Amino acid sequence: xxxxxxxxxxxxxxxxxxxxxxxxxxxxxxxxxxxxxxxxxxxxxxxxxxxxxxxxxxxxxxxxxxxxxxxxxxxxxxxxxxxxxxxxxxxxxxxxxxxxxxxxxxxxxxxxxxxxxxxxxxxxxxxxxxxxxxxxxxxxxxxxxxxxxxxxxxxxxxxxxxxxxxxxxxxxxxxxxxxxxxxxxxxxxxxxxxxxxxxxxxxxxxxxxxxxxxxxxxxxxxxxxxxxxxxxxxxxxxxxxxxxxxxxxxxxxxxxxxxxxxxxxxxxxxxxxxxxxxxxxxxxxxxxxxxxxxxxxxxxxxx
Amino acid sequence: xxxxxxxxxxxxxxxxxxxxxxxxxxxxxxxxxxxxxxxxxxxxxxxxxxxxxxxxxxxxxxxxxxxxxxxxxxxxxxxxxxxxxxxxxxxxxxxxxxxxxxxxxxxxxxxxxxxxxxxxxxxxxxxxxxxxxxxxxxxxxxxxxxxxxxxxxxxxxxxxxxxxxxxxxxxxxxxxxxxxxxxxxxxxxxxxxxxxxxxxxxxxxxxxxxxxxxxxxxxxxxxxxxxxxxxxxxxxxxxxxxxxxxxxxxxxxxxxxxxxxxxxxxxxxxxxxxxxx
Numbered sequence: 001x002x003x004x005x006x007x008x009x010x011x012x013x014x015x016x017x018x019x020x021x022x023x024x025x026x027x028x029x030x031x032x033x034x035x036x037x038x039x040x041x042x043x044x045x046x047x048x049x050x051x052x053x054x055x056x057x058x059x060x061x062x063x064x065x066x067x068x069x070x071x072x073x074x075x076x077x078x079x080x081x082x083x084x085x086x087x088x089x090x091x092x093x094x095x096x097x098x099x100x101x102x103x104x105x106x107x108x109x110x111x112x113x114x115x116x117x118x119x120x121x122x123x124x125x126x127x128x129x130x131x132x133x134x135x136x137x138x139x140x141x142x143x144x145x146x147x148x149x150x151x152x153x154x155x156x157x158x159x160x161x162x163x164x165x166x167x168x169x170x171x172x173x174x175x176x177x178x179x180x181x182x183x184x185x186x187x188x189x190x191x192x193x194x195x196x197x198x199x200x201x202x203x204x205x206x207x208x209x210x211x212x213x214x215x216x217x218x219x220x221x222x223x224x225x226x227x228x229x230x231x232x233x234x235x236x237x238x239x240x241x242x243x244x245x246x247x248x249x250x251x252x253x254x255x256x257x258x259x260x261x262x263x264x265x266x267x268x269x270x271x272x273x274x275x276x277x278x279x280x281x282x283x284x285x286x287x288x289x290x291x292x293x294x295x296x297x298x299x300x301x302x303x
Numbered sequence: 304x305x306x307x308x309x310x311x312x313x314x315x316x317x318x319x320x321x322x323x324x325x326x327x328x329x330x331x332x333x334x335x336x337x338x339x340x341x342x343x344x345x346x347x348x349x350x351x352x353x354x355x356x357x358x359x360x361x362x363x364x365x366x367x368x369x370x371x372x373x374x375x376x377x378x379x380x381x382x383x384x385x386x387x388x389x390x391x392x393x394x395x396x397x398x399x400x401x402x403x404x405x406x407x408x409x410x411x412x413x414x415x416x417x418x419x420x421x422x423x424x425x426x427x428x429x430x431x432x433x434x435x436x437x438x439x440x441x442x443x444x445x446x447x448x449x450x451x452x453x454x455x456x457x458x459x460x461x462x463x464x465x466x467x468x469x470x471x472x473x474x475x476x477x478x479x480x481x482x483x484x485x486x487x488x489x490x491x492x493x494x495x496x497x498x499x500x501x502x503x504x505x506x507x508x509x510x511x512x513x514x515x516x517x518x519x520x521x522x523x524x525x526x527x528x529x530x531x532x533x534x535x536x537x538x539x540x541x542x543x544x545x546x547x548x549x550x551x552x553x554x555x556x557x558x559x560x561x562x563x564x565x566x567x568x569x570x571x572x573x574x575x576x577x578x579x580x
Contacts, residue, residue, distance in 0.1 A: 014578070051390040053579040074392035082390040085580075088383040093317065104310035105388055150391055 002029045004154045004186045005050060010059035012045050012210075019045040021210035022059065027154075027188055027203070032180050034201030035190040036294055042210040043190035044085060047158045051082045063154070078106075081152035083160060087143020091132035095123045095142050098131060102149040113149075121145040121175060137168030144175065155179065156188045161196055169196060176200055198290040208298040225293055228286040229260040238278035242269070256281070307393060307401035315409060320371050328367070328413050332360060332421035340428040352433040354442075354547060356425030357418060361446055362541040364417050365453040366478060368410035372457035373474050375409065376402055377467025385579060399571045403458045410454045411447060418443060438549075445552060446544060448559035452537040453478075455563055459570030463577065478538075485538035488529055489546075494519045534558055 005027040012020040020042045027033045037043050048054045050061060052073075061068050063076035089098050099114045118124040121141040126134070131142060140160060147155060157176070161169045177200065179185045191197045197204075204221060206213045216224070233239045236252050243250045246269070249261040270280050315321055336356050343351060379385040379402075388398050432439070457474050464470040494517055501512035521529060533539040534551055535558045543549070 048579070051386060052392075053386060053389055055576070055578075074394060077390060077392035080390065082386070084383070084386055084390075086383060088386045090314070090378065090384055091382055092378075093314075097317065101310050101313060101384075102387055104313050105306055105393070106391055107306040107309075146387060147390075156390075 001026075003027060004029050005061065005063055005188065007046070007050075007061040008059055010046070010049065010061055011057045012042075012049060012054065013057045019210055020049075020056070020059075023207065023210060023212050025205050025207075025212050025215060027186065027205075029186055030180075030184060031203045032176065032187045032189065032201050034197040034204045035188060035207065036192065036194065036197060036204055036290070037190070037207035038192060038298065041207045043207060044158055045210075046207075047082065047084050047156055047188075047190060050156065051080075051084060052077060053084070078150060079152055080154045080156065081144075081147030081150060082156040082158075083140070083143040083147050084156070084158045087139045087146070089131050089139060089142050089146060092130060094128055094130055095126045095134075095145070098142060098146055099149055102146045106150045108149070113151075117145050117148060120148070120178075122171065135168075137164050137171060140164065140168070140172060141175065144172075148179070152185065154186045154188070158190045159192075160189060161191065161193060173200060194290045194294060204290070206294060206297055213297045221290065221293060225290075227261065227263050229262075229264055230257065230284045230286055231260060232257050232281040232283070233273060234279040234281065238273065238276045242272045242276060242278075246272070259286075304397040304401045307388060307397055308404060310388075311401060311405035312408075315375070315405060318375055320374050321409060321413075324367055324371055324413055325416060328360075328364065328417040329420050332356060332417060333424040335359065336421070336424035336428045350431060351429045352431050353422065353425035353429055354433050354439065356429065357421045357439070358442065358446070358544045358547065360417055360421065361414075361449075361544050362482070362538075364410075364414050365450060365537070365541055368413055368450065369453055369457045369474050369478050370471065371413075372406045372409065372454060373461050373467065373471045376406065376458065376461040377470050380461070380465045380470075380579075381467045383580070389579070395575050396571070399458075399462060399574050402462065403455065403567065403570075406454045406458050407451055410450050414446060414450045418446070433547075434549075442544065442549065442552065445540065445555045445559070448556050448563070449537045449540045449544070452559050452562045452566065453541075455566040455570065456537075459566055462570055462574045465577070465579065481536055481538040482542075485533060485536050485542050488533040488536075488539060489542055491519075491521060492526070492529060492533060494521070496520045496522070535562060537562065 003026050005025070007023055007025050010020050010023045011018070023042065023046060025046075035043050035046070045054070049056050050063065056068070063073065064079060066072045066076045090101065093101065095118060096114055099117060100111055103111055103114070115124065118126075121144055123138060123141055123145065126138070131139060134142065144157070144160070160172050160176070164172065173196065176187055176189070180187055189197065189200065201218060203215070203217050205215045231239065233256060236255055236258050239258055240250070240252060243260065248264065250258055251261070252258045266283060273280055339351055339356070385398065389395070434442070456477060460473050460477065461467075461470040464473055496517060497514045498517040499511045499513070500515045503510040503512075530551065534554060537559070540555050540559070543552070
């Protein structure tokens with residue numbers, strides 16, 4: 001498999017605090033890589049290292065196969081765009097001026113691509129409005145537009161939906177999917193909003209205390225997760241008897257509700273319960289995969 | 304580095320503080336010359352020369368530029384836009400030196416516009432020159448080099464403090480500290496070698512006692528060192544330029560170049576290794 005980013009035993013220490021502790025990760029080309037971890041787990045530190053904002057204490061990483069201690073790392077960084085924590089934009093400039101500024105930094109010969117870029121992120125009608133008057137979502141989208149100015153193959157987004165309203169979250173999600181599907185941009189997204197991440201990611205890396213706990217694809221996560229069916233019946237005592245006879249794992253919550261941890265045949269179960277005069281009032285499949293998986297790996301309580 | 308310079312100049316063109324200072328420094332010498340001319344009319348004051356007007360505002364420009372540089376460069380760190388340069392592959396060396404060159408251009412354009420405005424206003428109102436053209440040209444060169452040192456101090460502090468408000472306070476403190484230190488040195492160095500044992504002032508006359516050595520006068524090696532430090536400090540040069548005291552001006556350019564090299568190295572080396580957010 002071809003990797004855009006690989007880290008090997010990467011360590012970063014700030015005085016007495018070990019932010020990264022021998023982190024090894026692999027971001028496949030074309031993936032949307034969800035980088036999951038608690039606050040302070042080391043997600044932003046890793047992003048700062050790969051962006052060149054900070055130097056690792058030990059270990060190494062490679063971008064497009066070029067190692068961080070090579071002089072050519074600057075060339076591979078040119079293929080990359082990043083939004084680290086808050087969007088890096090000049091608040092006293094308009095969206096267009098911010099993009100012109102980035103075009104000049106990149107040494108691009110003309111500003112022809114700016115209208116298309118503004119349209120892509122939905123900021124084409126902002127005119128002379130300064131970025132300081134933008135909403136958080138607009139600033140975030142402008143930050144992404146700035147990072148896309150160099151037409152990167154690899155986009156790094158650190159907590160892109162933090163603080164956004166539901167509409168803003170949907171807009172950013174659609175933009176990321178569009179960039180990945182239409183432009184084949186590999187995306188690394190760090191987040192602790194697991195529900196949101198599970199709608200996007202094709203691969204996951206779960207980090208805790210500066211270490212990679214587990215890397216897996218969305219398919220592997222799916223296979224590893226327990227399926228859970230929430231069922232409401234007229235009598236859970238009858239339900240328990242039936243489930244025992246079917247040899248299925250379950251948990252009773254009340255006299256009428258229970259969870260079944262298996263992929264069930266609904267027709268068979270309903271017929272079996274009907275024979276015992278037990279009615280099925282509602283049934284619902286819960287996909288608690290990423291959240292449960294994350295908690296089972298790093299501990300903590302489910303909110 | 305050329306790309307970063309282009310981007311920096313694009314932002315400078317849109318910087319309202321820069322243009323406000325530019326227009327103020329264009330108008331201020333004209334206003335000051337006019338006031339000086341009015342107050343001198345028909346009175347028996349010492350003559351005012353064009354050079355007096357020309358170099359009068361130099362310490363003020365140095366302070367203004369130091370503050371404006373912090374406001375301009377500090378934005379890169381406050382709004383985190385320095386990341387946009389690093390994350391697309393520009394090196395820290397390119398960023399530091401491009402920012403430094405931009406700030407030098409920034410402060411020299413303010414200095415030159417102020418000198419030009421002062422020169423024209425001074426010539427219109429006072430006409431008389433005290434120094435030769437060669438001497439004036441040399442002193443303008445000294446002002447330029449001294450201004451580059453002031454700019455280097457601001458760039459050094461802003462690029463290493465990473466927060467605009469803190470960098471602004473630090474720059475002002477450093478500027479005041481070197482100004483006060485230079486004023487102290489000036490006071491010590493201006494002490495006469497001999498003084499009078501007594502001075503008696505009556506209604507008719509001032510009676511001076513016999514001449515005795517001044518205990519506050521510093522001579523020998525200590526004086527040489529103090530003069531060297533006074534000339535090396537950009538604030539020392541600025542005070543001497545402002546006072547039209549050009550006794551040791553021949554060594555100023557060399558000392559400014561040395562200071563420039565020291566401050567630039569002192570600024571770049573920690574920036575190269577520093578952790579950015």
